[in-house]
Structure formats: structure tokens, C-alpha cells
Amino acid sequence: MTISVLLVDDEPLARAGLRAILDAQEGITVVGEAADGVSVVGEVKRLRPDVVAMDVRMPLLDGIEATRTVLRAIPDPPKILIITTFENDDYVYEALRAGADGFLLKRARPAEIANAVRTVAQGDSVLYPAAVRSLAAGRRNDSARAIVERADLTQREVAVLRLMTKGLSNAEIAADLYVGSETVKTHVSSILAKFGARDRTQAVIVAYESGFV
Structure with a gap:
């Protein structure tokens, strides 16, 4: 696909x-641009x-408000990857709180940029744990x-959430815990439901702001 x-x-x-x-990447195509x-x-x-x-700092409407607008106006919204120059940027954190699925550094290498797009497209988040921890x-x-x-997370859900806060994908969490990817997906879904979180990024932010990590 x-x-x-x-x-x-x-x-x-x-x-x-x-x-x-x-x-230039296999399986990725740019379908449009907006200024x-x-x-x-x-x-x-x-x-x-x-x-x-989406760039986080823009005139007229920044990436934070644009993220909120997309998620509010589109019934089945796309994944939103924030583009930023500085990872320790309050704008980035607010965009994540608004519902963005992760962020990408403008200085990232081409392979990292492509991997970030693929990661959010499959439902995982792209986070830099040290930066999120610092901002939170x-x-x-x-x-x-x-x-x-x-x-009231189960012991396994606690383990999964701790690995989520480290920025690990479902596949990486599965490898770390020696379980199947579908099992991890089930635990992640349960955590999101219990937190009332839209996605894993929101769950990670709750974990940091609560003092869980």
C-alpha cells in the first residue's frame, strides 16, 4: 500500500x-502541498x-491550531506528523497535546524522515523521549x-506503557516483552480506552504529566 x-x-x-x-522512497508519495x-x-x-x-511554526495558523482544526473537522482524520527545527520546543509539545501523532526534526536524515512517515501511518507514534520528558x-x-x-492498569499494561514512553513501536515492544505484536496492540488499545486517549501519543503525555514516568 x-x-x-x-x-x-x-x-x-x-x-x-x-x-x-x-x-524518492518506495511506497510513499506526496499528493499535495500547502503553505x-x-x-x-x-x-x-x-x-x-x-x-x-506539518510545520509547527507558521503564519496565519500555526501547527497547533491546524492540528486541532483537522481533528475536529475531519471524521476520519489523517495521521499528523509535526515538523520542527528544535525538539525542545513548547510549540511541539502543545501540538502533541492537541492530537499530533509525533514530531520530525527538519535536520533528520532522509531515511529517518521516511521511517517517521511510515511509523505514524501504521498507527505508532514518533517521539523523542528525552525531549518529551523535558517538556512535560x-x-x-x-x-x-x-x-x-x-x-487501574494491569501489570502487563504498566510494562507496555513504560515502553511506549520510551518511544518504542508495537513491534519493538513485542520483541522486548517476548510476546506477539497483536498482543501488544490489544494492550495498547486497552490503555487508550482506560485513559480516554485518542492515540498512543496522548497516552504517553498523560503518563508523563501524571508522574507515572
Whole structure:
């Protein structure tokens, strides 16, 4: 299956570079571009991409609000991969809290960029644990702590969540715990349901803000 990607960045050179990298990858195709966050919803409705690779800092409408708008306006939204220059960026963290599936550094190598697109397309998240931990450090809150306490996670779910916070994919978690990928997928789904989280990125943020890790 070919993964379709919409590029959203106000810098033409950045879009051209990402397009060149992604179009050269087997199984990935760039189906469109947008120069600002305002255009995203219309382009998503028109092109129905699997993944939106979106700059976090843009004029008119930044990546945070554009993420919220897409998730609110599109019934079956695409995966959203935030593009950033600096991993320790409050904008990135807020975009993740808004529902983005992960973030990608502009300085990343072509293979890392392609892998990030494939990872979010298959339902995993792309996170840099040290950066997320640092950004979450000052955001500990009772609401997140209450979510984790009410969830009453099983021992296996606790183990899976700890590995999720390290940025591991389902396949990597399965290898670490010596179980099947489908078993991990079941545990992840259970964690999301107990947390009331949209996706694994949201669950990881709850884990950090609660003090779980």
C-alpha cells in the first residue's frame, strides 16, 4: 500500500526538500502541498492523505491550531506528523497535546524522515523521549494523575506503557516483552480506552504529566 502525504510548510524550500526525499522512497508519495495552516482542512478533504507532515511554526495558523482544526473537522482524520527545527520546543509539545501523532526534526536524515512517515501511518507514534520528558517536567498535574489512578492498569499494561514512553513501536515492544505484536496492540488499545486517549501519543503525555514516568 502506498502512503500518501500532504506537506504543510510556509517555506517553499522546506517543502521542496521534503517532497524530493519522500517521493524518492518506495511506497510513499506526496499528493499535495500547502503553505499555511489555514489551507490544511480543505486540502485534507480534497486529497485524503494518510499523513500530514506539518510545520509547527507558521503564519496565519500555526501547527497547533491546524492540528486541532483537522481533528475536529475531519471524521476520519489523517495521521499528523509535526515538523520542527528544535525538539525542545513548547510549540511541539502543545501540538502533541492537541492530537499530533509525533514530531520530525527538519535536520533528520532522509531515511529517518521516511521511517517517521511510515511509523505514524501504521498507527505508532514518533517521539523523542528525552525531549518529551523535558517538556512535560513542568506540566505535572492532578488531572493526569487521576486518569492513571482510575485506569487501574494491569501489570502487563504498566510494562507496555513504560515502553511506549520510551518511544518504542508495537513491534519493538513485542520483541522486548517476548510476546506477539497483536498482543501488544490489544494492550495498547486497552490503555487508550482506560485513559480516554485518542492515540498512543496522548497516552504517553498523560503518563508523563501524571508522574507515572
